[in-house]
Amino acid sequence: MSGNNFKTLDDIGEITSRRVLVRVDLNVPMADGVVTDDTRLRALIPTVTELADKGAKVLLLAHFGRPKGEPRPAFSLEQVVPALARILGREVTFLPDSAGQIMAEKTLKLPNGSICVLENTRFHPGEESNDSALVEQMAKLGDIYVNDAFSAAHRAHASTVGLAHALPCYAGRSMERELTALDKALGNPEHPVAAVVGGAKVSSKLDVLQQMVEKVDHLIIGGGMANTFLAARGVNVGKSLCEHELADTANDILAAADRADCTVHLPYDVVVAKEFRANPPTRTVNVHEVADDEMILDIGPAAVEALSDVLKTCKTLVWNGPLGAFETPPFDSATVALARTAAALTKEGQLLSVAGGGDTVAALNHAGVADDFSFVSTAGGAFLEWMEGKPLPGVEALNQK
Ligand code: AMP
Numbered sequence: 251m252s253g254n255n256f257k258t259l260d261d262i263g264e265i266t267s268r269r270v271l272v273r274v275d276l277n278v279p280m281a282d283g284v285v286t287d288d289t290r291l292r293a294l295i296p297t298v299t300e301l302a303d304k305g306a307k308v309l310l311l312a313h314f315g316r317p318k319g320e321p322r323p324a325f326s327l328e329q330v331v332p333a334l335a336r337i338l339g340r341e342v343t344f345l346p347d348s349a350g351q352i353m354a355e356k357t358l359k360l361p362n363g364s365i366c367v368l369e370n371t372r373f374h375p376g377e378e379s380n381d382s383a384l385v386e387q388m389a390k391l392g393d394i395y396v397n398d399a400f401s402a403a404h405r406a407h408a409s410t411v412g413l414a415h416a417l418p419c420y421a422g423r424s425m426e427r428e429l430t431a432l433d434k435a436l437g438n439p440e441h442p443v444a445a446v447v448g449g450a451k452v453s454s455k456l457d458v459l460q461q462m463v464e465k466v467d468h469l470i471i472g473g474g475m476a477n478t479f480l481a482a483r484g485v486n487v488g489k490s491l492c493e494h495e496l497a498d499t500a501n502d503i504l505a506a507a508d509r510a511d512c513t514v515h516l517p518y519d520v521v522v523a524k525e526f527r528a529n530p531p532t533r534t535v536n537v538h539e540v541a542d543d544e545m546i547l548d549i550g551p552a553a554v555e556a557l558s559d560v561l562k563t564c565k566t567l568v569w570n571g572p573l574g575a576f577e578t579p580p581f582d583s584a585t586v587a588l589a590r591t592a593a594a595l596t597k598e599g600q601l602l603s604v605a606g607g608g609d610t611v612a613a614l615n616h617a618g619v620a621d622d623f624s625f626v627s628t629a630g631g632a633f634l635e636w637m638e639g640k641p642l643p644g645v646e647a648l649n650q651k
Pocket of ligand 1: 448449450451454472473474475491546547548570571572573574575576577609610
């Protein structure tokens with residue numbers, strides 16, 4: 251990550267009656283026209299209320315689903331307006347497009363301090379291709395651009411990158427908070443640093459693993475991907491989820507960790523079952539005692555205790571992915587126990603803990619500790635690309651000015 255040298259709302263100056271285009275994340279889950287999880291809506295409160303209170307005309311720009319570049323009513327952002335108005339406790343209006351002269355004239359007539367949602371940016375084919383003609387038409391609607399959507403920062407789209415070049419640009423409060431936390435966790439962390447990388451497959455997190463061995467002092471590998479590493483080391487993992495074909499890759503990662511002085515922690519005890527369902531008969535065994543007809547579905551209590559001891563020696567923790575099949579009891583035990591240790595160390599002020607990725611947020615919520623981590627990112631793809639060490643175009647665009 252390329253250091254943070256973006257401007258924030260502290261630098262924005264006088265904005266009474268100015269039209270501020272704010273890129274936010276309104277891509278909320280919905281069922282029967284009702285928002286089922288409003289986390290992303292709550293994230294935009296600080297920026298939106300601050301700008302509105304300063305007398306700006308706040309215009310919210312976002313995508314919603316995948317309408318494939320054409321106006322499709324099922325993907326209209328109008329349906330998010332009631333939930334947003336309720337969460338903000340303010341009136342929120344709607345404009346049926348996010349670009350063009352007609353909308354530009356309407357934005358000029360909005361009252362100072364008002365909040366307005368613009369229609370789904372992905373109704374325009376030029377959004378995802380960052381088309382310069384679309385950027386020009388979008389830029390007509392605003393005088394200033396604020397990006398408050400870290401979760402969309404891994405995409406170089408018109409509303410994330412194009413506008414940052416077309417208008418004076420600033421990071422919103424949520425974006426600022428997220429980038430500051432991420433920088434503390436991996437950009438300029440206090441050592442020793444531990445990373446927990448769990449989840450189903452090595453193949454989906456190869457770049458993350460390669461980046462982590464270079465950056466952290468302790469790499470804790472859990473979940474299905476630990477099985478691939480164990481198998482690569484000659485352990486019989488029975489019927490476990492395992493990518494046997496990635497044995498060489500796993501061994502290369504272990505060798506790279508050795509060279510980089512990164513200690514890799516693989517479980518030495520595991521919880522196994524013959525069937526993958528809730529509460530089947532289980533055994534807790536040494537990794538060398540897995541039978542041919544058993545599956546590893548969680549790491550064991552001795553491993554968790556050892557990992558807790560590792561965390562106690564660390565100053566910084568980055569966590570992505572569960573240690574076991576946490577959605578199915580009792581295979582949530584290790585994830586819950588280690589998450590609680592991390593949360594307790596964070597509360598005591600001994601650990602800076604940052605976690606992210608869809609399943610990880612669900613796992614920490616399940617453990618009841620999401621609020622006790624220093625920072626939990628709800629961005630899925632952007633968080634993983636950040637862990638992979640990739641530059642995020644939306645952030646780079648803010649930094650360039
Ligand atoms: P990911 O999306 O890569 O973070 O993977 C998360 C998924 O990995 C969750 O749905 C877990 O249930 C699953 N998982 C974790 N550990 C295991 C395991 N030992 N065997 C099978 N699935 C697992």
